[in-house]
Amino acid sequence: MKAIWRCIWFLAIGGVAVSAATGVTKVSATSGHDTRFAMMRKSMVEQQIKRRGIRDEEVLNAMLSVPRHLFVPEPLADRAYDDSPLPIGYGQTISQPYIVAYMTEVLALDDESVVLEIGTGSGYQAAILSELVKKVHTIEIISELAESAARRLLELGFTNVEVKEGDGYYGWPEHAPYDAIIVTAAAGHIPPPLIAQLKKNGRMIIPVGGVFMTQNLVLVTKDYNGRAISRNMMPVLFVPLTGEH
Numbered sequence: 561m562k563a564i565w566r567c568i569w570f571l572a573i574g575g576v577a578v579s580a581a582t583g584v585t586k587v588s589a590t591s592g593h594d595t596r597f598a599m600m601r602k603s604m605v606e607q608q609i610k611r612r613g614i615r616d617e618e619v620l621n622a623m624l625s626v627p628r629h630l631f632v633p634e635p636l637a638d639r640a641y642d643d644s645p646l647p648i649g650y651g652q653t654i655s656q657p658y659i660v661a662y663m664t665e666v667l668a669l670d671d672e673s674v675v676l677e678i679g680t681g682s683g684y685q686a687a688i689l690s691e692l693v694k695k696v697h698t699i700e701i702i703s704e705l706a707e708s709a710a711r712r713l714l715e716l717g718f719t720n721v722e723v724k725e726g727d728g729y730y731g732w733p734e735h736a737p738y739d740a741i742i743v744t745a746a747a748g749h750i751p752p753p754l755i756a757q758l759k760k761n762g763r764m765i766i767p768v769g770g771v772f773m774t775q776n777l778v779l780v781t782k783d784y785n786g787r788a789i790s791r792n793m794m795p796v797l798f799v800p801l802t803g804e805h
């Protein structure tokens with residue numbers, strides 16, 4: 561689904577000082593601002609994403625078109641295309657552009673895919689997915705972030721994204737099974753409900769590890785017999801998956 565507008569390499573340890581402000585800058589499609597941000601996006605894709613080996617044209621196009629500066633607090637708009645995560649309020653972050661692209665590419669999506677995201681945050685990763693797939697279901701545990709992301713995605717025309725407030729550990733069984741699942745907060749273990757909600761031949765990408773431990777980005781693939789196979793892809797440092805589970 562194409563919208564009107566066409567997440568942590570390493571999350572800085574100790575986090576980034578955050579305020580609860582989550583206002584976004586809205587700019588007109590023809591403004592000088594917009595041209596400047598489009599140039600910043602192009603440079604981000606060339607310098608940070610292609611150089612590190614992302615080749616999927618659809619992923620690159622989505623990273624080129626989604627206005628990341630509208631997903632960060634207004635005072636940070638000029639830093640939206642930096643090679644780093646940024647604070648989005650409530651102690652949370654929008655992930656580094658490269659990590660967003662990498663996690664998207666390894667899911668091997670197509671325009672018929674139905675995807676579940678755990679950790680909506682700003683809605684940016686969901687917007688990138690929205691450009692590539694049929695439907696995105698995304699769950700956020702912090703109600704204020706869930707609400708602001710839902711509003712932002714709708715205002716920007718990402719109409720194939722559905723946001724729900726809740727604990728993503730349990731997935732979203734009503735829409736299962738999913739072609740792909742992406743978890744954007746670090747879990748102590750791979751949640752069994754998420755494995756259960758993945759289609760045969762489906763893929764899940766999830767950071768696994770504790771807050772003070774090495775975390776690994778793990779790719780889980782479910783084979784035709786329903787057997788899940790995990791592979792460590794790279795070390796990362798994400799904010800933790802919270803909740804009562």
Ligand code: SAM
Nearest residue numbers: 679680681682684685701727728745801802803
């Ligand atoms: N994908 C987001 C984006 O594009 O802005 C960034 C994700 S941020 C690194 C991790 C998010 O996961 C935070 O917004 C956090 O509140 C959320 N989160 C943590 N535990 C969760 C849980 N159990 N269920 C749903 N969301 C959770």
